[in-house]
Amino acid sequence: MKAILFVFPFVLAVAYFPISQCQNLPLIEQTCKQTPYYGLCVTLLKSDPRSKTAGDVQAIALIMVDIIKAKAGGALQHIERLKQKYPALRVPLSACKDRFNAIIIGDVPQAVEALTKGDPKFAVDAANDAALEADSFIVPVIIQCDDNFINQICRRTPFRDLCIATLEPNTNSSSSDVKGLASIMANIVLGNASDTLNYIEGLIKQAPDPQQERALANCAELYIPVVRYELPQAIDALSKGHFGFANYCIADAGKQADACEKGFSGSAKSPLSDRNNLLKSLCGIAVAIINLLAKRLS
Numbered sequence: 001m002k003a004i005l006f007v008f009p010f011v012l013a014v015a016y017f018p019i020s021q022c023q024n025l026p027l028i029e030q031t032c033k034q035t036p037y038y039g040l041c042v043t044l045l046k047s048d049p050r051s052k053t054a055g056d057v058q059a060i061a062l063i064m065v066d067i068i069k070a071k072a073g074g075a076l077q078h079i080e081r082l083k084q085k086y087p088a089l090r091v092p093l094s095a096c097k098d099r100f101n102a103i104i105i106g107d108v109p110q111a112v113e114a115l116t117k118g119d120p121k122f123a124v125d126a127a128n129d130a131a132l133e134a135d136s137f138i139v140p141v142i143i144q145c146d147d148n149f150i151n152q153i154c155r156r157t158p159f160r161d162l163c164i165a166t167l168e169p170n171t172n173s174s175s176s177d178v179k180g181l182a183s184i185m186a187n188i189v190l191g192n193a194s195d196t197l198n199y200i201e202g203l204i205k206q207a208p209d210p211q212q213e214r215a216l217a218n219c220a221e222l223y224i225p226v227v228r229y230e231l232p233q234a235i236d237a238l239s240k241g242h243f244g245f246a247n248y249c250i251a252d253a254g255k256q257a258d259a260c261e262k263g264f265s266g267s268a269k270s271p272l273s274d275r276n277n278l279l280k281s282l283c284g285i286a287v288a289i290i291n292l293l294a295k296r297l298s
């Protein structure tokens, strides 16, 4: 659905800008070559029998408008089914539904009017509007409306499976947007770091030899500022939209876990390897999610 909506403004825009006539390509190919989703564009248009007899780019664009209308209608039915299946998601799904309705009731007729009127100014404005919407409004909506939202976000992190395993059991995840997931992840990072610090303090009390004890004390020194200052500051920064600072702190927490691990050598085998590695990976996931957020709002 997301990519289909992306094709929409481009096909509309193509309808108003001259296509190089040097290429002797059939009309569909010629039009779709101007969009970033050539394959999808061709497939969609070829699935509609009217494309065969379409005489110009405007006619192709009108067919694309119809396809978008049908897809948005399909999305509405899909949302309705999801609402039955996941009562907890009623509120965000209703918001999705409103926005799809806006596409069907608002954007589509406007695009049709622009296309049939052939009013160049109005038409170009409509195309620009649609393109703007695809960027600032449709993409986040499509991402949030997807019933596999956590999967989609986790796919964009360096540890997809760990990300899903961490976020899915959290009851707040299912109703969260990207920022909500980033915040859940940052809190899990803090939970793990603080749990590990407690564990380290327990181990220090029963350390078998001085070398081991030194390495453990070194880890405690590294983890204390992470747990007391760095991660709480990151969580605060995240809530205020200071994504760069949040990421700086979280990435640094990962580095401290690494430094702790490297402090063990020789006979002093690290009893913290699993915990340090997990924390490092969780930090990597949190940073990747916050980067998605930063990119989207920039």
Ligand SMILES: *[C@@H]1O[C@H](CO)[C@@H](O)[C@H](O)[C@H]1NC(C)=O
Residues within 6 Å of the ligand: 170, 171, 172
């Ligand atoms: C979910 O969010 C609520 C309200 O912010 C919070 O009190 C609760 O601890 C959260 N639950 C989990 C599992 O994080």
Ligand SMILES: *[C@@H]1O[C@H](CO)[C@@H](O)[C@H](O)[C@H]1NC(C)=O
Residues within 6 Å of the ligand: 162, 165, 166, 187, 188, 189, 190, 191, 192, 195, 278, 282
């Ligand atoms: C540590 O991270 C894991 C995710 O792998 C999570 O399930 C667990 O709840 C976290 N522990 C704490 C104490 O936050």
